[in-house]
Amino acid sequence: MIDVNHSVKLAQDFMVYKMSSKSSAGHGIHSPLVYSFARDVVHKKERDRYIDEIEWYRDWQIQSPLLIKKSHHGAGSKLPYNEMPIGRLIRSSSVSSKHGVFLYRLAKWLDAKQILELGTSxxxxTMYLSGAQPHAKIVSLEGDRERALLAKHSFDYMECNNIEVIEGDFDITLSTALCRLPVLDMVFFDGNHSAEPTLKYFKRCLGHIHTNTAFVFDDIRWSNEMFRTWQVIANHSSVSVSIDLFSLGVVLFRKDIPKQHFVINF
Ligand SMILES: C[S@@+](CC[C@H](N)C(=O)[O-])C[C@H]1O[C@@H](n2cnc3c(N)ncnc32)[C@H](O)[C@@H]1O
Incomplete structure (x- = not known):
């Protein structure tokens, strides 16, 4: 069911975000690191062949008549269906092209070699991450068996050979993933959009970071609770830089720069 109050608040928040956000084209970003992030990750224009291939595949999948069941994991979808065509699932809960390209560029900017994703669907x-860093080790966690199988089929088809999908609830599979990836260069949190699990998984991953690690949180304005969780994460003592991109939030752990919060136009 669509929550009208939340939609109105989201529209108001978006206006505030747009008015306070900075762009790499202007002179508002005084940190060289965050300026480079804005220019090379958020606002970069060139696309490469791999991005076009993933998007061709995504468009092809969207046409498929295959029906897929609702996942029983996480905070759940806001859509009122128990079963839906795969195209609708991709449109409603997979990263958009804009966010996929963002992940692609971020993985390249970090030169990430060990990447964890919570929520494969x-x-x-995962394909954007794999395309960006074909020599990285990528572990992606998914609780829903049907989605995990479809994802593995896509990875085989697209020759994304560096992804391991671990099936099961994050509460169990996160420990296995962290044994496989003892040092994390990048984590994409896109599974459970509720407060307590997000904080729990964030804290578990903190034991595996280094000074150049980046964590990305999807849907930080999915609900008021998720936005408060994002604020707790951004204020955490281990975080040095937090970046609000409206629906995505990014935190960095650089030890050589003072704590700062940025709002960047995306
Ligand atoms: C938003 S979708 C992920 C979309 C995917 N990252 C993409 O952009 O293509 C979230 C996925 O996380 C899974 N999930 C949520 N909570 C989970 C949990 N506690 N354990 C395992 N999987 C979970 C759901 O089954 C769902 O497929």
């Missing part, structure tokens, strides 16, 4: 975001 049918594998769209």
């Amino acid at each position: 049918v594998g769209i975001s």
Whole structure:
């Protein structure tokens, strides 16, 4: 069911965000690191062949008549269906092209070699990460068996050979993933959009970071609770830089720069 109050608040928040956000084209970003992030990750224009291939595949999948069941994991979808065509699932819960390209550029900017994703679904975001860093080790966690199988099928088809999907609830599979990836260069949190699990998984991953690690949180304005959780994470003592991109939030752990919060136009 669509929550009208939340939609109105989201529209108001978007206006505030747009008015306070900075762009790499202007002179508002005084940190060289965050300026480079804005220019090379958020606002970069060139696309490469791999991005076009993933998007061709994504468009092809969207046409598929295959029906897929609702996942029983996480905070759940806001859509009122128990079963839906795969195209609708991709449109409603996989990363958009804009966010996928963002993940692609961020993985390249970090030169990430060990990447963890919480929430594979049918594998769209994972393919952007794999395409960006074909020699990285990528572990992606998914609780829904049907989605995990579809994702693995897509990875085989697209020759994304560096992804391991671990099936099961994050409460169990996160420990296995962290044994496989003892040092994390990048984590994409896109599974459970509720407060307590997000904080729990954030804290578990903190034990595996280094000074150049980045964590990305999807849907930080999915609900008021998620936005408060994002604020707790951004204010955490281990975080040095937090970046609000409206629906995505990014935190960095650089030890050589003072704590700062940025709002960047995306
Ligand atoms: C938003 S979708 C992920 C979309 C994917 N990252 C993409 O952009 O293509 C979230 C996925 O996380 C899974 N999930 C949520 N909570 C989970 C949990 N506690 N354990 C395992 N999987 C979970 C759901 O089954 C769902 O497929």
